[in-house]
Structure formats: structure tokens, C-alpha cells
Amino acid sequence: MDYFYRGARLLTRLLIVCLWTQGASGLRLTEVRIAHHTVRGNATVLECEFDLQGETLYSVKWYKDGNEFYRYVPRDNPPAQVFPLPGVHVDVDKSNESRVTLRKLSLASTGRYRCEVSAEAPSFQTVSDHGDMVTVALPEEGPRITGGRPRYQVGDTVRLNCTSGRSKPAAHLTWFINGDQVKVNSSYLRGPYMHYSGREGLETTTLGLEFRVDSRHFHRGDMKLKCLATIATVYWNSNEESVEGDRQQKPPALEVKDTQQGSSTAPRLQAVTTGTYIETSFRSACNLLTFLVLHLYIIPLLSTATR
């Protein structure tokens, strides 16, 4: 019985939280979609979906890092107004109250973009959300592997360097031995070492691989050593070397396989999607709570009271 009461008390508290969060209504921001990474020179669309729910729209304002660059006020004529910012080039024709198209993205386009929607007087209800966008300068070349020998014997020391092409932000390098990724904190790795170069501040990264050759490093007498360079989700490029063990009397050959797959389009903003799922499940939990309290706690009480 004691446990029953304690559980009922906990449920009641949870219920109160549910009730409090469900109180608001009115203007509602449905979705803000901003690509996490964009590629320099490309264009991108910033989307801001809202539901007025009966309110009149006063304004939609877009800020980059707190500075307004686009405004859509239906009462104004024209309703759209652009304020120039470095790296922000609004294509007015391809922009309206719910979307803004940026052209000619540059490294300066990186920043926090906020959409702020306000209803009309008198309440001037306001909703806003933001997304962070990084515009990437892709490397012009893939990763290069240096320092390799054509043939290694067991007990030899492999000492290789992988250097990415110039990019911003710097590419992330990963080594694979025979297709197995070398863990980030492995003793085989040296670096990564960053180098800045150029006026734009582009970066190169070097990651060393150093280990004593063991017989298990050879797979059918070969050892494949691959270096993969990635930048977020917009860039994948690798380079692979294959060496022979001494036992297999093969002519020495260094096979390099470039597996560049090109930059891919940015996926939907994952965070938003995730948040939506959490929210939905939270609401379901609240309803479940209510049900539980009603049936497990209150109704037995009522029945005892009427008895």
C-alpha cells in the first residue's frame, strides 16, 4: 500500500509538468531547415515554416549572427527587404516569407542563421529558431600517402604520412589497414598535424602511421594501407597503397587506388527530425501517465469512497 501511494504521488507530479507545458497556443514555428554544411560557390535555401493559427503575420526576419539580412513584412511595399552582410547574398526572387535563397556561398557565409516570426499587434507574438551553417572549401586534390616502401618484411617498421588537400575546414583523416580502421587513439597514429596556408586560411592535415610489421598484417601476403579524408558529409576521398610481404616472391608493385566518391548533397537537418521524434514520444508518455493515474489511483479511491 505504501508503495502504491508513493507511486501515485510521483505520477501526480509528472501530470502537473505535463499540464504546464501544454498551456501555450497561437503562432507556431513548424520547421526551420538550414543545411549544416554547404559548399563554397554553391547556393542554399534557408527554410522557415510557421503556422499563424489565426494570427496575422507582422514580420519574418532572418538574422545571421544576430544581424538582420532579410525581412519580410507584408505591410511593407515591397514586403521583402534585404540588408547586405558579408557572405550573404540573398536571391530575392527566390525568396518569400518562408524561404530565403542564398547564392554564391563563401567561407564568410558560415554562421548562425535565425528565423524570427512575429504576429501583428497587439500581442506581437514571436517565435524564432536558428540553425548553424558551415560553408566548406573543398580540397582540390585527394589525400597523398608518402614514405612507403614497396616491400616489407616481418619486423620492418612501416612509417607513412597521409596529407590532405587544402580545404576549410580541414579534412578529417583516417587510416585503414587491410580495410580495418585504425582507432583514433591507437599507438600506430602520429598526429594529426595541421598546416595553414594561403590568404583564405585553408588548411592541410597530416596524419602519420607507424608500426612494426607483424605477420598478421599481411593478408594473403599483401598489406593494404588506405588513407581516407572526409569533411563532414560533403567530402569523401581516399588513397590506398598495397605492399607485399617478403615471403611471397612477387615483383614489387605499389598499387594506388583513388576512391574519391565526390561530394554528396547535404542531408535533411537531422537534429530537427530527432527533436520531433522526442517531442511526439513525450506527449504520448503524458497521455499514458494520465491514463495510469486515472485508472490505478483515482478510480480505486473513488470506489473506496463510495463503498
Added chain:
Amino acid sequence: MSRVCVIGLTVFIALTSCTDQENNDIGIIDTYDDKVPVSDTRAVAGGVAKIPCDVDTQLKDDQLHLVLWYKEGEKGMGVRIPLTPIYSFDGRDGADEAAQHWTDATSLGSRAFFNVKESPAKLTIDGVKDKDGGVYRCRVDFRKSPTRNSRVNLTVIIPPERLSVVDEKGDHIQHYILGPYSEGASLDLACIATGGRPTPRVTWWQENALLDDSWELMSERRVRNVLRVEKLQRRHLHAVFTCQASNNDLVAPISSAVTLDLNLNPLWVKILGENRPISANHTQEVKCEVVGARPAPHIRWWKGSLMLYNATQQTSSDGNRTTSTLHYVPSMEDFGEKLICKATSPFLKEPFLEDSWTLNVRHIPEITLEVGKGQNLTSIKEGDDVHLECTIRANPWVYRVAWEHNGKTLYSNVSDGVRVNNQSLIIKNVSRSHAGVYTCIASNQEGDGQSNPLVVDVKFKPVCRPGQQTVLGAARLEKTEIACEVEANPLAVNFTWKIHPGGGGEGGKSAEEKVEFDVEKTRSTAVVTPMSVTDFGQFSCWATNIIGRQQEPCVYKLIPAGRPEAVTNCTVPNDETGADGEEGELEGRMEVGCEAGFDGGLEQSFQLELYDSDSHQLLRNLTAPRPSFILDPLPAADSRRLDIQIYAFNHKGRSQNTTTLRVHNSNKAERRTAAVTVQFMPLIGAVLGIVGALVLIVLAVALAIYLKSRESTSPASKRSTPSLDSLEKNPDLIPHCNEYQASAEKDVDKLLSCPETTKPKSPFFGEKNLEVIQTESILPHTSFLHADSSTALHILHQTNDEPGQEFMTLSGGPWRRPSPSPAPSTPAAATRF
């Protein structure tokens, strides 16, 4: 009851829980962490908050459209849950004056106003509440310029609620008066501030000086600062210690002030004035001042170890000065004593402060007179040396010491053996005249002091008391008391009598047997009733005390008493030898004076009778105890010859002779010189022959005396009237032999004859050139030899029937009647033997 509530709540939940599910998404908290600068401002709860917001346009032709104030955290600040501004300023329709102000009623209401006229513009919030604190965002929309967002963090300061000041014991300070504390004590004063956010700073101040700024947090809401003042001093009196608690500089700090009260020791104690000499027994007023004591001190006076109470105390209006006035009467014993004024405070344990005077008391000399060392005052006898010592206490010292004996100032007198030497008196060879009361008197500026009277008692052998009647007359069978009085010291005396009967020989023995003796102290009385002539005679009396036996006896003579003698030498004093040469004129008042004759052994009186010579008529009759009379004038009509008759009388009768003066009551009165007529009584004629022979003898004796002592005796005799008094009945007259009288009248009185047995070894007998006249058996009757002045001799010789008892008395000068003797008390019996 609780169940009903729960049921109500459950029903409410059931109705609201699952409605409008799509529109009620929970927003994610967006903290608006864009790069928007945040400034800070502060406001005191209850006060006014002013939150700035820049609304100035950057472009010339721009226009302020709208200002929206948001409060972050208010109602969620969600992404999808709209954030409603708490204040809006809508100027899109024109000028600022026409702008619409809107306030969220639930948060600010009428407390807020956005004033765009200020620069920068400010959102003013009155009556700031704790919940007003937070980050305010101001969004300013312009017509042309980009929107301007600014954030201001408003911190609401809650001042400390109250202060409490408590002392070491944790007691609250009543009426803001601290103490009183004792001078020198230390003070721990705690000030506790309650409430306030942020934590207030609690400080102690005195005037404008910061005393202590070290505070400590006691609990979440209480901050304490303990002020410690070591060794409180006079300067801390009425010091105001102020505790302040403050957590901002926007409003005045709250403060609590306490005033320190101190108990202070006196700064000084001083007896006012100058320590002058003072006179004993005069009331003195002394003041003692105590300054600086708080509260008013108790002032106490002490004389040595004796506390004095007769003092009054007054304190000045500011309490700083207390004066005690003492009235006291110094005594001479106070000389050298300390007069102390002590001040004490009832609350302080400090030692007394005091001031003192050493009293210089001046006083009249106090003198003690004592007999010198080694001398016993009770055993001084004649011939001893006496030493008296005068002990003096005086301030200032005496300038004069005097001595008094029986009230008379005493001076050094070498011949008397008295030597006065300041404080000592020495009497050599003391005599009984030195006995009496001695006092010593010493003087200083304060006055004269007199010593105790010291009685010096000089013991001596008995002596005869002078002035006694030594010749007593008694008639036969008349009981007579002979009193022998002596002076003696000590008085305890024994008497010895010796009687030399007139009969001589063995008569003395028989006489003693007839005498009764009675002793009363220094007086011994012999009671004699003479039966015969032998019972008369000389009575000698010696007294003896412990000092010794009387050297010279008192000698009394009991003589047969008879009628007095006639007066002689009568004169009329106003009978001047004037121009007319007349005397005896009874013109005015007339005085008649005579010399009294022998009283016959008894007290005599005198009678004057005035007669008309012609008619023998008695005109006046006067009686007087002395032979001196005053006659008032007679009427002029009685101008005639007058006779004055004067005679003496006693109990035995009147004198034989009457002296007659004859005077005239007019200018024609007859001149007379010593007109004395001696009238002989008829009886005298019978013995005329005897008288004749007597005259011859007198002449012969007178001649002999004259021849023998012509150099010492004057031969001239003015008048000599020998008179013979023959007693009717053989009145035996026992001649005097009183040694005392003889020595007292040693110039002229001569003792002619004393019995050999009783005659003292007086030096007079050898020195005086008087010859004892032997009248043995010359005349059968008593003869009197009467000497007038120094040369004339009155010889009275009475012969008795019994022979061998002749006495002669020689006496000179004016006849002195012996002092009245009580002896002849029975005149009736004495008239006849």
C-alpha cells in the same frame, strides 16, 4: 477533504489532457545566444528600474517603427511556443506621440513605461519586484535600417531587511543606549543584518570613520560584524557607533546607531583653598571638588580613620564637577590629623582618588598643673620645699606663662622663698601662708588657658587662732566658757590645758577640778564657774596634731568683771579755735567724742545726757555703743548754758564717774578748754587719803620710769587723769598676761607683770625697757596704772582679801577694749561677789 481536491484535479486533467494534441508541441528552449551584446543594470526592489534601449535611427530618412520588449525565460521563450512581448511601442502609424504603448498586464501592468524621448530611451519600471529581475531584450524595428536587438540583464537588489545590534551577552540594546560600561573595559558589539540580496556588506562607523568592515556570513540570510573596542576611554563617552548594512549604492544603507555610556573615574580630587591654620572649636567650612567622574561620585570625608558625616554634595548641571561642602569643628586633638576627601564611584572598582590636608589646629593652651616629681601633695608641711610643674599643650606655643595663688598673680619673691620659672614654681621653706589654690595661666594668640586648680595643703603645728578674746570677765558664781581656738593642719588635735589660779599655790589644783572641758574639733572649751577669787586666773591651752605640739600656748585670763571706767579726754571736734575763739557753742550740729575707759570686763555702752545748767532740766538723752555722739541743734530760744554728762555702763552698772562738759548755746558761750570736771562720788572721799598716797607713788614711779628710759619714752604727757576705781565688793581684777596681745601690740603694750609660772619666755621681756612695777602689798585694793599714749601709765591695782595674788598689767597707747566677751552673761549674779 484532501480526497475531494484530488478528485477535482483528476477530472480537470482528464478533460484537458488529450485535446488539441497537434498544436501543443513543447518548444525547445532557445536562449537567443546570438552575438547580441548584453549590458547590465540594477534596481532596488521597491524602487525604479530603468532599462536602456537605443532607438536612435542611423539613417536620416529612417523612422522608428516598433519597439518590442521581451523578457527571456518568460513563458518559455520557446521556439514554437510564441514569446509575447511584455511591452510594445508601436510607432508605425506616425509620430512618437501617437505611438501605442502596450503592456502585458500580468508581468508589468501599469508599472512600466517606455520613454523614447530620453537618450537613450528607457523602459521605466516602478515598484520593482524581485521577479522583475532577468534578461530583457529590446527589439527595435526601423522602417529602413536593420532591426536592432539589445539585451539588458536587470538585477533586482533586495536591501537588507533589518539590523539588530546586540552586546556581548546577546542582549538587544535598549533605547540605543549602550552600557554603561566601565572605563577601561572592552566592548564587543555585534551587528546582524537580516535579509538582502546580494549579501549585504555590514560595517561599523564612528562619525565618518570606518571602524570595522570585516563581516561574516552566519547563515544564508544573516550577516554579522562584531565591533571590538579595547580599553574604553574617556573619549568614548557618548560615542555614537553606527552599523550600516548595504548591498547597493542606489539607496541609502540601513543603519542603526547606539550611543555608548561610560562610567568614568574622577580625573582629580582636590580640597579647595589653602590649608591654613585653623582655630579649635570654631566651625570650619571646607570644600572638596571632584572632576570628571561619571556618574556623580560619592564624596566622603575622613578625619584620620574617622568618617565625617556633616557634608553636603552638589553636582554641576553637566555632571562633570561635584563639590562636597563639609562643616566640622576641629578640636585641639586634631592637630596633625589628616583631613581626607575621598571620591568613589559606585560602579567602578578602581581605587579611591583622594586629597588630604594635614590639619594645623590652633587652640587655647591646655594646661595641667601637677606637683613636681617626687613630691607628695598630701604630705607638705611647713618648712618643706614645694615644686609645682605646669604642663602645657598649645599651638602656637605660648608666649607667656603666669602663676596665680588664690586668685592673685604670683611673682618671684626671694625673701618669701617663691621662685617663678616659666612652667615651674618653686617655693622654698614653705609656710602655711603659701597654702591655697595654685593655677598656672599660659597665653598664646588663641587666648589664655588656665590650668586645673591645684590645692597645696601645708600642714603645720597648731597655733592660736588670732583675734580671740583673751580676757574674759566674770562675776562670781557666773558660769563662764573659755574657748581655746587653734589653727592647725591637720585639724585633728588634742588639747592640753593648764590653769594658773589667781589664788596661787595649791589653788591651781583645786581650780582644775572645778573646770569642765569640752572639745569640738579645733576648739576646746573650759567651762568655769568662779566660786572664789582663786578661781580666776590664767588658763593656758596647747593643741597637738601629728605635726607636733603647739609651741606657744593660747593664754586666757579670767578676771572678775565690774562696772566700766568713765570716759576720758572728751572733745568737741567742731569746737574749732575760730576767729571768735569760742568753743562749745551749740550753734549747729555738734559732735562729742571721748575715749572709752576699761569696760570692766564686760561689754559697755555709752550714755550722753544734756541738761540745762540752770534748771537742771534734761534736754537730751543719747545712747551709743561707742563714746561718740552727734547733737542736733537746739532751738535758739534755749540759748543758755548747758551741761553734757557722759558715762559708760555695762551689765554691772554705770561708771563711777560722769564726765561733764559745759557749753553755751549762744555766741557768748564761755570759752573752755577741756572743761572736764571730775566729780567724785561721796564714797571716794573716804579713801582720799589712800589716793593721796597713790598719787605720790605714781609720781615716784613715773619719775623713775622717766629717768630710766628717757631716751625711748616721751616724757611729755598731755593730760593725765589718774582715776581710781574702787570696786564695791572687792572686785578682784586679774591682770592680763596675754602673750598674743602683747606681741600684736608690741610697740606700746607692755606686759607689766605675769606670774612666774605662766610667764612665757617672750623676747619682749628682755628687750623692752620696761620695768615690772612691783605693787606687792602696797595697796589693799586693786591698783590701776594707766599709761596715756606711750608714756602715761594707768595703774590699776586691786587688792583682794586673799594675799599673794597681785598682778600688774602694763599696757600703753589708747586703751583697747578687748573684744566683747561672752563671759559676763549673768549680770545679776555678777553684781555682787
